[in-house]
Every structure is written in structure tokens, then in C-alpha cells.
Amino acid sequence: MNVRFIDTSIIMNLLEIPEKCQDREIVKNEFNKAIETGDTLILPVSTIIESGNHIAHIGNGSIRREKALKFKEFLENTANNKAPWQLYGTELKNDDLLYIAKEFPDKALTLNMGIGDLSIIRFYEKYKENVPAIGKIMIWSTDIHLQPYSEDMTMKRRRNK
Structure with a gap:
């Protein structure tokens, strides 16, 4: 089983969000191959939140509406188990928050x-620990x-056996 955690940059390319979809053809081809x-395919909650924020900041109102409606469809399909991915990382627990708090200052400074x-990253690591029989896993x-x-x-x- 190969697992892909979908980052916001992938959603931006799939939705063709202006100024954030320079790799749309490569991403769409890889998406089709993955299916x-x-x-x-794992859709982390943070990807949903970040994607919605990027869409909300599109300058052109008609494009913003068009992309918001398309993203609405993505969300509805996800909620109704009709999307090619599954939702993951919906519960941020104390240990998750402590991990993020510990890592944030250095990662913000050195990697933006x-x-x-x-x-x-946190939920990627947790998935590896908790789900058996993973082949290849990636963000x-x-x-x-x-x-x-x-x-x-x-x-x-x-x-390990």
C-alpha cells in the first residue's frame, strides 16, 4: 500500500488557483497515476484550512467564487466518502500541540x-506509527x-519481524 499525504500545494494545482498552480499538468498527471x-490518498485537515484561506484571498471576485464552489464540491465529496482521498488528522491532541509548539520556532526561522x-508532518509521522502494512509513504x-x-x-x- 502506497500512501500520499496531500499538501496544500497539490490542491492549489488541482483546483488551478491563480498564481499557485504552476505545476498543474505535472500534478494532475501524477494524481491520475496515483488513482x-x-x-x-490522505487529506489532512490543515490542507483543507490552508486551501480555503488561499481561495478566500483570490483578488478577482468571480474567480474566487468559481474556485470556492469547486472547493465546496471537494469538501462535500470528502464528507460523503466520494472523494479519491480520505480525511485524516481531525483531532489535534495535547501531544500533537506540544510537538508543533516545540518545532515551530526553529522551522519557522530556518525553513519558513x-x-x-x-x-x-505530525500526522504523517503518526500514520506511519499506527497503520500497519504501509509500502511507500510520502508527503x-x-x-x-x-x-x-x-x-x-x-x-x-x-x-522488524
Whole structure:
């Protein structure tokens, strides 16, 4: 089983959000490939929040409305289990908040990384710990600072037995 945590940058390209979709063709092709191969797609709550914020700040009102309606469809499909991804990371617990608080100052300073990215990383790590039989797992992003989060867990699982 291959798992992809979807970052906001991917949603921006899938929705073709102005000035945030420079990689739309690559992302759409990879998205179609991921669906064809049966990858498990994970949509973190922070991706939803960040995506909604980006859409709300589109300068052109008619484009903002068009993209908001498309995103509304994404959200409804997610809630009704009709989307190609599943919602994950809906519960931020004290230990999650403490992890994010600890990491934030250094990550903000050295990588310009925000709370949304840190929460994606946190839930990516928790998913790896809690879900057995993962093959390859990654944070799927066009952001350079999130691309290193990719591992082949197949061999690690075998060695642990």
C-alpha cells in the first residue's frame, strides 16, 4: 500500500488557483497515476484550512467564487466518502500541540515552515506509527521543504519481524 499525504500545494494545482498552480499538468498527471495504481490518498485537515484561506484571498471576485464552489464540491465529496482521498488528522491532541509548539520556532526561522506544514508532518509521522502494512509513504507537495518526507516502509517492516 502506497500512501500520499496531500499538501496544500497539490490542491492549489488541482483546483488551478491563480498564481499557485504552476505545476498543474505535472500534478494532475501524477494524481491520475496515483488513482490508477490505487495509492491511498490522505487529506489532512490543515490542507483543507490552508486551501480555503488561499481561495478566500483570490483578488478577482468571480474567480474566487468559481474556485470556492469547486472547493465546496471537494469538501462535500470528502464528507460523503466520494472523494479519491480520505480525511485524516481531525483531532489535534495535547501531544500533537506540544510537538508543533516545540518545532515551530526553529522551522519557522530556518525553513519558513508554518503551523499547517508542521501539522501535516505530525500526522504523517503518526500514520506511519499506527497503520500497519504501509509500502511507500510520502508527503506529496511541490514545496521543497516537504519533499524529503518520503520513505519506503516495506523493508523496515520486514526487518522488524
